[in-house]
Amino acid sequence: MEESVVAAVLCGLGAWLPPRVLTNEEIATRLDTSDEWIRSRTGIAERRVAGPGTSTVDMAVAAGELALASAGAGDPAAEAPAVDAVVLATATPDQVCPASAPQVAARLGLGEVNAVDVNAVCSGFLYALATASGFIAGGIARRVLVVGADAFTTLVDPDDRGTVPIFGDGAGAVVLRAGDADELGALGPFALHSDGALADLLMVPAGGAKQRRSDDPRDYFLDMQGQAVFRQASTRMAEASRTVLDQAGWTVGDVDRFIGHQANIRILQSTAKYLGLPQDALVVNIERTGNTSAASIPLAMADAQRDGNLMAGQKVLLSAFGAGLTWGATLLRWPALVGA
Numbered sequence: 001m002e003e004s005v006v007a008a009v010l011c012g013l014g015a016w017l018p019p020r021v022l023t024n025e026e027i028a029t030r031l032d033t034s035d036e037w038i039r040s041r042t043g044i045a046e047r048r049v050a051g052p053g054t055s056t057v058d059m060a061v062a063a064g065e066l067a068l069a070s071a072g073a074g075d076p077a078a079e080a081p082a083v084d085a086v087v088l089a090t091a092t093p094d095q096v097c098p099a100s101a102p103q104v105a106a107r108l109g110l111g112e113v114n115a116v117d118v119n120a121v122c123s124g125f126l127y128a129l130a131t132a133s134g135f136i137a138g139g140i141a142r143r144v145l146v147v148g149a150d151a152f153t154t155l156v157d158p159d160d161r162g163t164v165p166i167f168g169d170g171a172g173a174v175v176l177r178a179g180d181a182d183e184l185g186a187l188g189p190f191a192l193h194s195d196g197a198l199a200d201l202l203m204v205p206a207g208g209a210k211q212r213r214s215d216d217p218r219d220y221f222l223d224m225q226g227q228a229v230f231r232q233a234s235t236r237m238a239e240a241s242r243t244v245l246d247q248a249g250w251t252v253g254d255v256d257r258f259i260g261h262q263a264n265i266r267i268l269q270s271t272a273k274y275l276g277l278p279q280d281a282l283v284v285n286i287e288r289t290g291n292t293s294a295a296s297i298p299l300a301m302a303d304a305q306r307d308g309n310l311m312a313g314q315k316v317l318l319s320a321f322g323a324g325l326t327w328g329a330t331l332l333r334w335p336a337l338v339g340a
C-alpha cells in the first residue's frame with residue numbers, strides 16, 4: 001500500500017484588529033499629506049493602531065483564540081482543539097528578549113508547548129507556515145497555532161509622512177493539523193528566499209545588538225527607501241509565485257485567488273500583471289488595514305472568508321515580501337472553515 005504524505009492542513013482561521021481607527025484625514029491634520037495622495041499611491045484609506053495598553057501579545061492572543069475556536073468548530077469529532085506548538089510571526093515582539101510566542105501560549109492556556117517566534121518581517125506569516133509545516137512533517141507536532149501579529153506603528157516615526165500612512169497594527173492566526181497532501185487545506189510547496197545585501201532598503205538602525213543606543217531618536221524608527229522596495233516587492237512575489245506554481249503543476253490560469261502581502265495596492269496589481277493573473281483574482285483588504293506586516297495575509301484571508309470571497313475547493317496562491325529582504329510563496333486549495 002502506498003504511504004500518504006504527511007502534510008500541514010489549514011483547519012482554523014481567526015483575525016483581530018484593534019478598535020482605534022486612524023484615517024487618512026486624521027494623518028493629514030498633522031503631516032503634509034492628503035487623503036487623495038495616500039489613496040492614489042497606496043490604496044489605503046484607514047488603518048488600525050494598537051495604542052498604549054494593547055501589545056503584540058494581546059493581539060496575537062485575541063486572533064489565536066478565534067482560530068482555535070474555528071478549528072474546534074470545524075471538526076465536531078475533535079477532542080479539545082488544543083495545539084502542541086505555537087509559531088508566532090512578528091517583527092515587533094513585546095520585548096527584544098525573550099520571544100513572545102511562549103507568552104501567547106501561556107495566555108491561551110496551552111500548557112508547556114513548543115513555542116517560538118519567527119522574524120521575517122512582512123514575509124513572516126509565510127515563513128511561520130513553513131516552520132509549522134516542518135514541525136508537522138517531521139513528527140515534532142500534530143497541531144500548530146500559527147499567528148502573524150505586529151504592532152508595526154510602534155516602529156514608525158510619527159513625523160515621517162513617507163511611512164506613517166502605510167503601516168497599521170493587527171493579528172491573524174490559523175491552525176494547521178497533520179493530514180494528507182491531497183486534502184483541501186493542505187499547504188505547499190513553499191518557495192522562501194532572502195537577500196540580506198539589501199537589508200538597508202527597510203531597516204530600523206538602532207535598538208539591536210549592532211547599535212544598542214543612538215542619540216538620534218529617528219534611528220529607532222523604520223527607514224524605508226520606498227521606490228526601491230516597491231520594485232523589489234512586485235518582481236520577487238511574482239518570481240516566488242511562479243516557482244510554486246511550476247512545482248505544483250498549476251498554471252496561472254488555475255489560480256482562483258491570489259492573497260498577497262498587503263503592502264500597497266499598486267504592488268499587488270503589478271505582481272498580478274507580471275504573473276499574467278487577472279486583477280479580479282486579487283484579494284485586497286488594504287484599504288481598511290494598511291500594511292500590517294506579518295498579520296496581513298491571515299487578516300486578508302479572514303476578510304475574504306467572511307465576505308464569501310473564498311470558497312472551499314478554490315485554488316489559492318499566497319505570496320509575501322518584506323524587510324530583510326525576504327519573500328516567498330505557497331499554495332493551497334481552500335478548505336471548508338467554520339466560524340472564521
Ligand code: COA
Nearest residue numbers: 032033034037041122161162226227229230263264321322
Ligand atoms: N504625502 C504627500 N507626498 C508624499 C508623501 C505623502 N504621504 N510621501 C512622500 N511624498 C512625496 C515625496 O516627498 C516625493 O516628493 P518630491 O517629488 O518633491 O521629492 C513624492 O511624494 C514622490 O515620492 P515617491 O517616494 O517617489 O512616491 P511613490 O510613488 O514611490 O510612493 C510609496 C511612495 C512609499 C507609497 C511607495 O514607494 C511604496 O509604496 N513603496 C513600497 C513601500 C512598502 O510597501 N513597504 C513595505 C514593504 S513590506
